[in-house]
Amino acid sequence: MNSKKIKKVVIAGGGTAGWMCAAALSKLLGKNIQVTLVESDDIPTVGVGEATIPTLLVFHQLLGINEAEFMAATNATFKLGIAFENWRDIKKDYIHSFGFLGQDCWAASFQHFWLKGLQKNLVSELGDYIPEHLACREGKFAVLANQDKNYAYHLDAGLYAKFLRNLAEKNGCQRIEGKISKVNLEPNTGNISALSLESKQLIEGDLFIDCTGFRGLLIEQALHTGYDDWSHNLPCDSAIAVQTTTINKPVPYTRSIAHGAGWQWRIPLQNRTGNGLVFCSKYMSDEQAKQLLLDNIEGELLNEPRVIKYRTGTRRKHWNKNCVAVGLSSGFIEPLESTSIHLIQQSIVRLMLLFPSDGISQSAIDEFNQQMKTEVDNIKDFIILHYNLTERKDSDFWRYCRTMPVPESLTKRMQLFKQTAKIIKRHEELFGETSWVQVLMGQGLLPEQYHPIVDLMPDEELKQFLNTVKTGVKRKVEKWPDHLDFIRHYCHSNHQ
Numbered sequence: 001m002n003s004k005k006i007k008k009v010v011i012a013g014g015g016t017a018g019w020m021c022a023a024a025l026s027k028l029l030g031k032n033i034q035v036t037l038v039e040s041d042d043i044p045t046v047g048v049g050e051a052t053i054p055t056l057l058v059f060h061q062l063l064g065i066n067e068a069e070f071m072a073a074t075n076a077t078f079k080l081g082i083a084f085e086n087w088r089d090i091k092k093d094y095i096h097s098f099g100f101l102g103q104d105c106w107a108a109s110f111q112h113f114w115l116k117g118l119q120k121n122l123v124s125e126l127g128d129y130i131p132e133h134l135a136c137r138e139g140k141f142a143v144l145a146n147q148d149k150n151y152a153y154h155l156d157a158g159l160y161a162k163f164l165r166n167l168a169e170k171n172g173c174q175r176i177e178g179k180i181s182k183v184n185l186e187p188n189t190g191n192i193s194a195l196s197l198e199s200k201q202l203i204e205g206d207l208f209i210d211c212t213g214f215r216g217l218l219i220e221q222a223l224h225t226g227y228d229d230w231s232h233n234l235p236c237d238s239a240i241a242v243q244t245t246t247i248n249k250p251v252p253y254t255r256s257i258a259h260g261a262g263w264q265w266r267i268p269l270q271n272r273t274g275n276g277l278v279f280c281s282k283y284m285s286d287e288q289a290k291q292l293l294l295d296n297i298e299g300e301l302l303n304e305p306r307v308i309k310y311r312t313g314t315r316r317k318h319w320n321k322n323c324v325a326v327g328l329s330s331g332f333i334e335p336l337e338s339t340s341i342h343l344i345q346q347s348i349v350r351l352m353l354l355f356p357s358d359g360i361s362q363s364a365i366d367e368f369n370q371q372m373k374t375e376v377d378n379i380k381d382f383i384i385l386h387y388n389l390t391e392r393k394d395s396d397f398w399r400y401c402r403t404m405p406v407p408e409s410l411t412k413r414m415q416l417f418k419q420t421a422k423i424i425k426r427h428e429e430l431f432g433e434t435s436w437v438q439v440l441m442g443q444g445l446l447p448e449q450y451h452p453i454v455d456l457m458p459d460e461e462l463k464q465f466l467n468t469v470k471t472g473v474k475r476k477v478e479k480w481p482d483h484l485d486f487i488r489h490y491c492h493s494n495h496q
Contacts, residue, residue: 006356007033010205012180012195012218014039017327017344018211019161020059022168024348027063029355035173038180038195038203050267050274051079051254051338052152054098055430059345063167067143072491073163074155075270077250078141078483080132082337084442086258089391094442095253096337099132099150101434102469108451110469111437112421115450117466120459126441129469130434131476136253140480143490152338154254154267154274176203180212183222191322192218207322207356210329219315219325226316227331233384233406234312234334235397236262240289241276241306244299252483256336257296260284260395264296265335270487272302278335281309283397310334318372319365324351331376336386339379342430346375371428378429381410382439389414389443414445421447 011021018037026035060070070076081097088094102110110129117123127133132150135141141151169175178197186193194204210218219225231237250268257264262279277293284292286307293305314331318324325331326347333339350371354364388406392398416422417440423433457465480486 004206004359006206006359008205009033009035009207009209010195010203011035011037011209011211013037013043013211013213013327013329014161014165014175015211015213015327016157016161016164016341017213017329018209019164019168020341020344021209021211021326021348022173023063023164023171024059024352026168026171026173028352030171030173032357035168036176036203036205037168037173038176038178038197040179041177042179050157050269051082051154051265051335052341053338053430054150054152055342055345056152057149059349062349065167068491070163071153071155071487074153074159075272076153076155077268077270077487078143078252079152079154079254079338080136080141080150080252082254082256083136084256084258084386084439086392087256087263087386087390088442088444090394092391092444094438095127095133095136096435096438096442097127097130097133097136097253098152099130099148099434100432101126101437102129103465105453107453109423109433109437111441111447112450112454113457113462113465115421115447116454117462120462122459122463122466124470126438129466129473130438131473133438134473134477135480136251138477139249139251139483140477141252141483141486142480143486151252154250154269156269176201180217183218185222189321190223192222207324207360209351210323210325211327213328214310214332216315216325216329218323219318219320219329223320223323225320225325227311228313228316230312230314230333230380233404234380234387235280235282235400235404236278236334237309237311238281238286238289239276239278239308239310239335240286240293241274241308242293242297242304243302244273244275244297245302246271246273247298249484250487254338258392259292261289261397263336264293266297270491273297273299276335280397283395314373314376317365317369318347319351319368322360324368326351330372333376333379333383336383337379337431339383339430343376343379347372374428375430377407377409378426378431381407381413382431382436384410385414385439386443389440389445391444414440417447418445419448421450 022037085093181198182196184194192208255266261283265276267274275297279289318330327344387401423436
């Protein structure tokens with residue numbers, strides 16, 4: 001397709017996506033390629049993505065990032081899950097935590113044993129059988145040498161981009177300041193040949209990475225790749241973000257509080273709190289949303305509320321010709337389960353695994369696009385689940401969400417769980433069984449039966465098994481220190 005060796009990689013746009021790309025490519029492939037990033041100080045980044053999921057730890061490991069140093073630089077706190085308040089119904093809350101639920105046997109996962117225990121009155125809430133869930137409620141956290149890495153971070157996205165920029169530049173990435181005025185295409189192939197800047201500078205490259213946000217300057221405006229709109233299933237299309245001073249101790253989880261036409265986030269950092277309101281403009285105006293947000297925050301405002309407009313969906317191809325879209329330029333699901341930074345990371349890792357050193361091949365492009373499609377489709381289903389499976393009927397928005405037609409793949413999963421308590425996880429999926437079980441049951445879906453193998457265990461033995469798991473969780477979490485105390489000690493003593 002294009003046998004030209006890839007020597008020069010040009011990243012258009014900075015922000016989290018641009019600098020994550022630059023940091024990874026320059027550190028891990030930098031000896032063989034030249035990495036250039038073009039960004040303008042005049043173009044603000046969305047910079048709201050402040051909550052992450054555990055996969056980020058793998059990315060940091062690849063880059064050799066010192067955790068305490070990163071946390072100190074980005075005012076980060078730890079995150080063990082998300083509290084969903086008023087989602088199932090008003091005043092009905094649950095937590096979706098990281099980690100694993102109880103102990104499984106070969107034929108049946110732990111929820112089957114728990115369900116029988118529920119019938120026999122032998123269990124307490126599901127979260128008592130997940131260490132991270134209990135730690136969320138008790139405000140505890142520790143990084144231990146032998147611990148499963150089932151945690152993530154809340155971070156300042158602007159400071160994170162700065163931190164990664166420093167790393168990228170140390171590894172030879174060149175940053176060019178300027179606004180892109182034109183994307184130049186090769187007349188015979190339609191590939192991108194260069195970016196023209198307003199300063200008249202021409203930036204030539206072999207492979208271009210589009211990190212220009214929702215505008216999709218390269219992937220869409222120049223290459224007309226096309227976009228699949230998902231707003232019929234994910235109707236929220238606006239967000240308002242504002243930062244406030246911190247009043248209470250930071251909790252080790254994100255708060256997601258549902259309201260009449262969407263939901264509000266509250267993300268605790270070491271030095272401030274990130275707040276935002278996600279809503280559907282069909283059911284709420286920007287002014288109403290702004291007022292609702294300002295009425296429901298704690299602390300003093302640190303900036304003016306910003307309105308961000310978006311359209312949920314995905315680019316038809318994330319890699320088209322010699323351009324790869326990463327971050328918001330590739331599409332946007334919505335911030336509900338903090339998957340934005342994860343998808344940036346997945347795009348980068350997949351690109352590096354399929355890196356076209358000797359020239360771009362169509363088979364590599366097709367494989368990349370297929371993997372990204374599978375991943376975003378699975379995440380999309382998981383997010384739709386939160387909206388569709390609800391008992392709320394108190395507003396037009398929720399009445400719409402309850403009755404909207406959802407993808408067949410999601411309907412099948414919900415039916416399978418309802419009838420058998422089983423979750424089938426496919427290998428490449430992000431959200432595992434524990435996540436699906438917590439959200440399905442948290443939103444009110446209790447399975448009609450459990451796996452018959454559970455009945456082979458006498459009641460007394462079942463009681464003992466359930467108690468052993470629960471006691472183990474309690475003992476584990478009892479040893480963890482207070483979340484904030486741990487951060488202060490950890491960042492201070494390790495950040496030399």
